[in-house]
Amino acid sequence: MILSAETLPAVKFDERGLVPVVAQGEDGTVLMLAWANREALLASLQGGRATYWSRSRKQLWRKGDTSGNTQVLLEARYDCDGDAVLYRVRQAGPACHEGKRSCFD
Amino acid sequence: MILSAETLPAVKFDERGLVPVVAQGEDGTVLMLAWANREALLASLQGGRATYWSRSRKQLWRKGDTSGNTQVLLEARYDCDGDAVLYRVRQAGPACHEGKRSCFD
Numbered sequence: 012m013i014l015s016a017e018t019l020p021a022v023k024f025d026e027r028g029l030v031p032v033v034a035q036g037e038d039g040t041v042l043m044l045a046w047a048n049r050e051a052l053l054a055s056l057q058g059g060r061a062t063y064w065s066r067s068r069k070q071l072w073r074k075g076d077t078s079g080n081t082q083v084l085l086e087a088r089y090d091c092d093g094d095a096v097l098y099r100v101r102q103a104g105p106a107c108h109e110g111k112r113s114c115f116d
Numbered sequence: 117m118i119l120s121a122e123t124l125p126a127v128k129f130d131e132r133g134l135v136p137v138v139a140q141g142e143d144g145t146v147l148m149l150a151w152a153n154r155e156a157l158l159a160s161l162q163g164g165r166a167t168y169w170s171r172s173r174k175q176l177w178r179k180g181d182t183s184g185n186t187q188v189l190l191e192a193r194y195d196c197d198g199d200a201v202l203y204r205v206r207q208a209g210p211a212c213h214e215g216k217r218s219c220f221d
Contacts, residue, residue, distance in 0.1 A: 012220070031136045031149060039144025044136060044200035090219040091212050095149035097220045107196050114195040115117070115202045 014087035014096060016056055023093045024049065029064060032096045034082060034106065036113075042082075042106035043114040045072075047096060055084050061098045080104040119192035119201060121161055128198045129154065134169060137201040139187060139211065141218075147187075147211035148219040150177075152201060160189050166203045185209040
């Protein structure tokens with residue numbers, strides 16, 4: 012199901028206020044799994060750039076602001092249980108902080 | 117990185133003993149996100165069928181045992197932080213309990 016400002020109430024956040032987010036590249040590659048709170052989802056939808064919640068830094072994390080490896084958000088979806096989100100993105104450079112295309116490589 | 121019985125110690129489980137697992141079909145489709153504990157990962161690796169931990173039923177969940185919609189495990193990977201797993205699977209029938217191919221459809 013398409014995630015939008017209207018469908019956002021369908022997303023169920025965990026006890027920390029977070030939901031897992033899978034980022035998938037245009038060619039289908041699963042690039043990474045990260046986490047988002049409500050604010051991060053809204054920022055992604057409104058700003059057009061994939062945004063997460065950094066659990067280590069405890070702050071919003073708009074992917075690529077530091078590294079330049081941005082993710083343009085092409086589409087956001089949520090699953091049948093409302094407890095997982097899928098970002099389809101146009102990835103600039105590697106997604107992984109270790110320089111690999113995908114964090115699973 | 118390839119997940120195997122040897123690399124399993126690299127996986128970090130959360131305070132519930134769980135790690136999120138993304139299941140991806142052969143054509144790249146992200147089918148679902150579910151959870152696994154150590155036992156579920158081992159069962160997947162050893163039995164060749166994608167196995168999860170059902171948080172609602174609180175038991176191992178070998179996908180398809182009830183529905184017939186099995187997932188043959190083609191490859192398992194873990195990410196750079198060791199806190200997410202990717203199953204690449206050959207999905208029989210729909211992955212979603214609502215009858216859709218993907219839980220994100």
